[in-house]
């Protein structure tokens with residue numbers, strides 16, 4: 001299996017470009033967040049729009065709608081640009097992974113660098129999906145500005161992870177070590193990637209939930225910051241939905257891993273550090289789902305459990321792969 | 334006495350209630366997560382004894398304390414076991430009543446339509462130009478697939494209570510029961526399984542699973558005494574490793590043959606290409622390739638002209654370069670006298686490099702593949718201590734024999750294939766060549782299919798449970814007070830909805846449903862229809 005160096009160089013260039021684009025997107029998101037009007041003011045304008053026309057979604061042209069061509073304020077234009085940059089970043093980032101795949105003739109998640117990159121892509125895509133769905137649903141508990149306010153806080157860890165992956169963990173394009181040469185790498189690792197990416201989003205939503213809940217309990221605390229976030233209810237719902245959708249996927253990833261381990265390492269479960277840590281994360285997310293169904297544990301406590309789950313996931317990704325010697329340590333590290 | 338009994342019973346009942354409460358489950362789950370974490374952070378004996386030893390050297394005060402607490406065997410420690418046993422007792426105690434509860438709900442009819450539907454989290458109403466009968470018929474049609482009852486109410490009003498998503502609870506129960514099954518299956522494997530390791534040299538050597546003594550190491554399940562291993566034999570003909578230029582392995586291939594079942598009687602061998610990720614599955618056992626290395630071949634020619642050839646695995650000390658170390662041991666042939674024999678045993682010990690690089694006279698290996706093999710060996714003569722009754726490593730000599738002066742170094746040399754060393758008494762030691770060896774693992778776990786089955790049930794259960802929403806809808810049709818006489822029949826229709834689970838997304842479904850029932854589908858954003866449809870507040874409580 002030879003490696004196509006040209007494609008792999010293009011892949012690296014696309015990777016670096018996508019990081020730059022994401023940083024730009026992050027700054028734009030933060031720009032809107034910092035200079036946007038607070039929730040109440042924006043909401044007033046939204047409700048004007050709603051009663052003036054169809055309101056469900058602004059893309060839907062409604063006959064007879066009288067629109068005073070109102071210039072969008074700068075902050076909102078920043079937000080729009082941020083979203084556009086995010087989409088562009090996803091395209092370039094996706095291209096980087098695809099090119100890696102073509103360069104090496106295998107799935108582009110064969111080592112830590114590629115794995116980290118793919119997780120970030122999954123997280124950003126999860127964010128875009130949530131954003132567009134929420135915008136379309138036209139909920140009242142979050143204005144588009146408030147929704148986009150999450151963007152910067154999601155891009156921040158993404159950019160950090162990408163930077164780490166691209167520097168410390170970077171690995172030359174190469175073929176897979178024998179233990180990874182199996183179709184299970186497609187099934188198990190892709191499930192783990194998607195789950196990790198979406199859980200990253202859920203964790204960020206839970207962090208913001210805690211901040212917003214503080215503000216709602218006492219509007220004098222973090223008044224500027226808090227008022228710019230969607231309501232705690234909306235944030236809680238986003239975190240919960242993301243976790244609920246992805247928990248079965250994470251369960252599947254672990255089980256698929258066990259099936260693979262049975263073929264590759266001679267046992268389906270051996271408490272290898274990575275297995276152990278994945279199990280711990282799984283149990284923590286199970287606890288989160290339980291907490292949501294236990295009186296007195298919904299809300300703030302559940303959010304903390306979700307954040308703890310994300311902490312275990314990140315710990316699993318970096319510390320376990322890099323510091324603890326186990327069967328899972330990827331090649332090229 | 335009686336009072337005592339009652340108190341005890343009350344205590345038991347309260348303990349049981351406490352143990353099976355949701356809050357306890359939550360706490361136990363959390364404890365389980367916390368208790369498992371040290372297993373990932375502190376080296377574990379079952380995985381890596383040498384890491385544990387290093388830990389003891391690096392933290393000489395801390396390590397013995399951790400050892401007392403079982404931190405080096407977390408997953409077989411008492412405290413870890415007590416957490417999961419409690420959790421599973423709690424789980425079963427929680428599940429059984431829920432099964433009964435669920436059965437009752439399933440038998441019962443959907444609940445009566447609440448008097449005041451506008452109190453429901455979801456509510457819409459409209460006045461339609463249709464009779465109550467027509468409205469009811471349309472509603473029945475739209476709600477096909479829901480569990481439904483229709484009830485007559487006062488003043489000619491009629492209502493439908495409908496309910497959907499019962500599978501959710503079934504999924505949840507399947508999920509939790511499958512967890513119990515999973516635990517039982519894993520425990521069964523620990524009781525009835527075994528796992529053995531054996532090194533086989535790839536020169537046509539054979540291994541038969543006829544007894545535990547054939548293994549280099551063997552781990553038996555609690556009920557396994559080693560007398561009933563699955564019968565099969567293996568023969569390793571050739572071992573092929575492909576390396577990339579940077580020394581990374583591209584592929585391992587073991588060309589082997591096996592016999593099992595009737596083949597053992599008829600002596601038929603069947604071929605198999607054993608690779609990583611492709612274990613051989615025969616006779617209820619699985620055979621894996623878990624390691625490899627080199628076995629240098631030495632021939633010793635004794636002064637009387639007799640020859641002995643030694644071929645035994647040496648141990649890789651560096652996985653990157655496959656520099657290996659070991660000891661090949663020889664008995665002088667034809668010597669009956671014990672004392673004399675013990676003075677003339679020979680060991681060839683030192684380093685083997687598959688691709689030799691020399692720094693002066695110091696041998697190291699430049700590449701893992703067999704490109705330019707060489708050995709740097711000491712030849713020792715004397716008493717190897719093989720009869721001392723003490724076990725000794727096959728990869729080295731008994732150092733105490735050297736220390737006592739009963740085993741002496743008589744030569745030190747670097748050899749390439751074909752080269753030899755001549756000792757003072759005329760004995761020669763020749764380096765003849767190299768074979769590869771494969772480390773094979775034989776595993777047996779009769780419960781594995783069960784574990785897989787329960788794992789699939791876990792996924793199906795959790796998927797069903799989380800994807801399906803339990804929700805209720807009520808429709809009430811009341812004849813409009815001004816509808817009689819004027820010719821046009823009008824009916825006031827009210828729809829109310831409630832999602833019974835902590836599950837977002839019901840709002841959209843309800844909006845669509847209400848739009849269909851109220852005929853507002855064309856323009857469902859009309860202010861009145863929307864007015865009472867609250868924002869998606871799905872949470873019941």
Ligand code: HEM
Pocket residue numbers: 283285286289290292293353354355356358362420421423424425427428504505508509512795798799834835
């Ligand atoms: C072995 C440990 C356990 C694990 C890994 C676990 C996992 C889960 C998960 C992931 C869910 C969410 C899925 C769903 O809602 O159907 C859930 C729900 C639930 N579990 Fe467990 N569970 C465990 C033990 C228990 C125990 C001991 C109880 C009883 C106290 C229990 C009672 C429940 C209940 C009532 C729900 C439904 C909550 C709802 O309606 O959302 N579970 N469990």
